[in-house]
Amino acid sequence: MPTYTYEEILPDGSAGPQFEVIQGMSDPPLSVHPQTGKPIRKVLGSPALNTRYSEKANQRALDNKNLTQKGFTQYEKDKLTGRYHKTAGNDPRAPETIDRNDLK
16 A cells, blocks of 8 residues: 655645555545544655666666676577577687577
8 A cells, every 4th residue: 555645734734744654545635644644635746666677678688688797698599409509698619509409
């Protein structure tokens, strides 16, 4: 459930102290403080969106160019032959193809 920020409305109409309340998204906004009964209003703020692990960020991280820059070697399996072909990496010790029978 999300956490919402509310602030007390002072008698002169200015903003008072803020506090947080955990509410369901479908719950109506509060109009009075749950403990003191004083008038309050919801404070609008920017949402906390985690974009660090988004699908787009994962695609960029696993891009062949990025893997090569970071020193990784990646292979993809050919479904017809069962061989693995190098798609990323420039380590001279890594072979260009690997036969699946060689892995046993």
